[in-house]
Amino acid sequence: MLPNGHDPLNPGKVSPLYAAAAPGNTNAIREFERRRGHALNVLSLSGGGQNGAFGAGLLIGWRESGRRPVFDIVGGVSTGALMATHALLGTPADDAQLEEMYTQITKKDIYEERRIYSLATADSLADTEPLARLIAKHITAETLQRVADTYADNRVIVVGTTNVDYSQTWVWNMSAIAKDGNLDLYRKVLLASASFPIVFPPVEIDGHLFIDGAARSNIVILGLGGTERPASPLYGAGNLYLITMVCNSVLPRPCAGRLVTWQPRR
Amino acid sequence: MLTALTRSYFGARFLGYNFKMVSIPDSVNVGNDALAFDPKTMRAAFDAGRALGKRPDPWMTVPPSVGDIPGWALDQIK
Numbered sequence: 001m002l003p004n005g006h007d008p009l010n011p012g013k014v015s016p017l018y019a020a021a022a023p024g025n026t027n028a029i030r031e032f033e034r035r036r037g038h039a040l041n042v043l044s045l046s047g048g049g050q051n052g053a054f055g056a057g058l059l060i061g062w063r064e065s066g067r068r069p070v071f072d073i074v075g076g077v078s079t080g081a082l083m084a085t086h087a088l089l090g091t092p093a094d095d096a097q098l099e100e101m102y103t104q105i106t107k108k109d110i111y112e113e114r115r116i117y118s119l120a121t122a123d124s125l126a127d128t129e130p131l132a133r134l135i136a137k138h139i140t141a142e143t144l145q146r147v148a149d150t151y152a153d154n155r156v157i158v159v160g161t162t163n164v165d166y167s168q169t170w171v172w173n174m175s176a177i178a179k180d181g182n183l184d185l186y187r188k189v190l191l192a193s194a195s196f197p198i199v200f201p202p203v204e205i206d207g208h209l210f211i212d213g214a215a216r217s218n219i220v221i222l223g224l225g226g227t228e229r230p231a232s233p234l235y236g237a238g239n240l241y242l243i244t245m246v247c248n249s250v251l252p253r254p255c256a257g258r259l260v261t262w263q264p265r266r
Numbered sequence: 267m268l269t270a271l272t273r274s275y276f277g278a279r280f281l282g283y284n285f286k287m288v289s290i291p292d293s294v295n296v297g298n299d300a301l302a303f304d305p306k307t308m309r310a311a312f313d314a315g316r317a318l319g320k321r322p323d324p325w326m327t328v329p330p331s332v333g334d335i336p337g338w339a340l341d342q343i344k
Contacts, residue, residue: 044274050300050302058324103308107304240281
């Protein structure tokens with residue numbers, strides 16, 4: 001049993017959150033439309049390492065345009081997961097934190113490189129302790145309480161990781177974790193979601209190893225999955241806003257897809 | 267990424283939702299290493315995002331590439 005209350009699924013299957021908010025529900029999006037009483041504004045933030053700075057800038061420019069909606073559902077993977085909480089909370093102070101996270105850091109704030117020979121004894125090429133500290137700085141007990149408060153309003157945040165043991169996309173209901181007040185787990189899932197394989201060490205949660213959600217799917221959106229076609233929207237067409245931290249010109253090849261150029265220090 | 271993008275597009279349309287996406291404009295040099303966390307590159311990407319976000323309608327309603335999905339299938343979900 002995993003900490004979010006679900007058994008691991010068969011390899012290749014998506015976790016139930018993709019399809020349903022709870023067992024027996026038809027589709028998560030339809031369920032949250034019912035609870036919210038209107039068509040939803042869904043935001044999805046992709047992975048992309050340092051290119052997350054583009055997404056942070058976009059969210060802030062969007063606010064400055066006066067057109068940015070309150071997001072009902074936010075999904076994030078990897079760097080997108082790191083900014084998803086503040087995107088959901090959505091105040092100017094949260095924007096300021098995003099700006100700081102993506103314009104005031106260097107590599108040293110994310111990871112420490114290990115020597116290539118360290119792979120003989122270590123599980124990865126870099127140590128992500130600095131990233132864990134960065135997450136802890138921006139995700140505090142107060143942040144967690146605010147996420148829990150939005151969940152009481154049926155607004156929800158989900159984060160995609162990859163379960164190494166099952167080679168499976170595992171989507172976490174971060175709002176449920178916040179409601180439980182489990183700050184340590186919330187931070188761990190964010191770290192896992194951004195833990196690029198081989199370079200960064202996997203994160204162990206309840207005996208399972210988790211890594212970057214982008215290893216299997218760089219985008220996580222609630223309600224895309226399951227075995228049945230969704231029913232029609234309850235309140236007309238909502239919006240799925242997808243911010244991809246990927247270059248136009250290299251789509252479908254992501255910028256992050258060129259990571260083969262990364263050279264370990266010798 | 268292509269699979270994830272195509273799945274998102276189809277998923278959004280089958281959910282009866284508007285699909286709106288942005289990605290990094292070609293004019294922005296984001297370098298070759300997404301794990302470089304280089305302040306200059308990140309500042310450039312941030313500023314480009316901010317400028318795009320301020321535009322009235324920065325959104326694409328179809329992904330720039332949907333791989334080998336046939337045109338007739340795309341027409342069904344427009």
